[in-house]
Amino acid sequence: MERNYIGNGFPSFIKVYSPETCYLKLKIPSRFLENFNGDIPVISILEVEGSARRSWRVVIERIEEDFYFKGGWPKFVQDNNLENEDFLNFFYAGNSTFFVRVYGKNGYLKQELNAIEELELHPLDDVNPHEIQVASPLADEELDGSENSVVSVTLFEIVMKKSNFSKMLLNLPSTFGKKYMNRGQVFEKMATLQTDGKSWPVVARSSDRLKFRKGWRQFLQDNDLHVGDVLRFKLIDEENFILEVLIRRNPSHVS
Numbered sequence: 335m336e337r338n339y340i341g342n343g344f345p346s347f348i349k350v351y352s353p354e355t356c357y358l359k360l361k362i363p364s365r366f367l368e369n370f371n372g373d374i375p376v377i378s379i380l381e382v383e384g385s386a387r388r389s390w391r392v393v394i395e396r397i398e399e400d401f402y403f404k405g406g407w408p409k410f411v412q413d414n415n416l417e418n419e420d421f422l423n424f425f426y427a428g429n430s431t432f433f434v435r436v437y438g439k440n441g442y443l444k445q446e447l448n449a450i451e452e453l454e455l456h457p458l459d460d461v462n463p464h465e466i467q468v469a470s471p472l473a474d475e476e477l478d479g480s481e482n483s484v485v486s487v488t489l490f491e492i493v494m495k496k497s498n499f500s501k502m503l504l505n506l507p508s509t510f511g512k513k514y515m516n517r518g519q520v521f522e523k524m525a526t527l528q529t530d531g532k533s534w535p536v537v538a539r540s541s542d543r544l545k546f547r548k549g550w551r552q553f554l555q556d557n558d559l560h561v562g563d564v565l566r567f568k569l570i571d572e573e574n575f576i577l578e579v580l581i582r583r584n585p586s587h588v589s
Contacts, residue, residue: 344425344433345369351420357411359402362394366426367401374401375430376491377564377582380410382434383443388413391493420444430564430582488569494561494584499554504546510569511544527553528570529579538575560584 347366349356367374374394380403381389390413393405403410416422419439424432436444490507498504522539525546534556536549546553559565562584567577 344427346423346425349422349424351411351416351418351422353416353418356416357408359395359397359404359407360422362401362403364400369426376566377430377493378403379431379582380424380434381431382414382436414444488572489567491564491566494559494563494565496561498550499559499561502547502551502554504550506538506544506546508543511540523575525575525577527577527579529557529581532556557581 345366347363349360374396376394378392378394379389380392390406390410392403392407392410395402395404397404410416414436416436417438421437421439421441423435423437425434426432438444488510490510492504492507521544522537525536525538527534527536534549534553536546536553538544538546539548553559559581560583564582564584566580566582568580570576570578
């Protein structure tokens with residue numbers, strides 16, 4: 335059954351698609367950014383309305399003073415067969431999720447392609463996000479070199495992969511690691527992860543790459559994490575090494 339999102343009162347905006355200007359990236363209207371209350375997500379989920387729910391992860395990147403859907407956006411364009419003068423209506427439902435309606439230039443709602451008739455979540459393995467400047471320009475920002483997104487030294491997002499479960503460890507961005515360790519020297523420090531009012535102790539240790547090891551298994555299990563979930567880490571207490579964790583669930587694991 336097709337779901338109707340329009341009546342839910344979500345903030346929205348409309349863009350007219352042009353291959354010349356919108357194929358590689360799509361600008362988010364400046365006034366619409368006010369709906370994020372200063373916390374612009376790094377990784378968004380675009381869900382196209384239709385009889386089958388389909389979702390794409392797309393990186394929101396800052397370019398000069400504007401913000402764009404960029405990393406993963408060309409995949410969204412291709413999969414939805416966007417054409418010149420198509421109308422895209424975006425509804426922001428919170429939790430980094432946008433519902434999208436795509437209209438052809440004849441004004442009719444486009445139906446999803448018959449190539450996929452079930453929920454599909456395109457992983458960030460196909461995305462190569464560039465440096466994303468959301469934090470203060472004074473922050474020591476750096477490209478992480480992986481599919482993860484480094485916003486600043488003290489704020490970053492990591493997409494859960496199979497290795498985070500099979501090896502029971504979590505590699506942290508090099509930008510963050512350099513803040514606490516000297517290359518070639520063994521580093522070990524007790525950290526605290528906080529989410530939903532609860533805390534978990536974990537050991538951060540490495541001689542070359544900072545990672546969470548001991549205690550990470552318990553955090554995974556207690557929070558019922560799955561491959562594709564996105565964790566946003568924010569260092570809130572540098573002296574005691576406390577990180578606040580925001581969890582955004584992979585829609586394919588949400589009932």
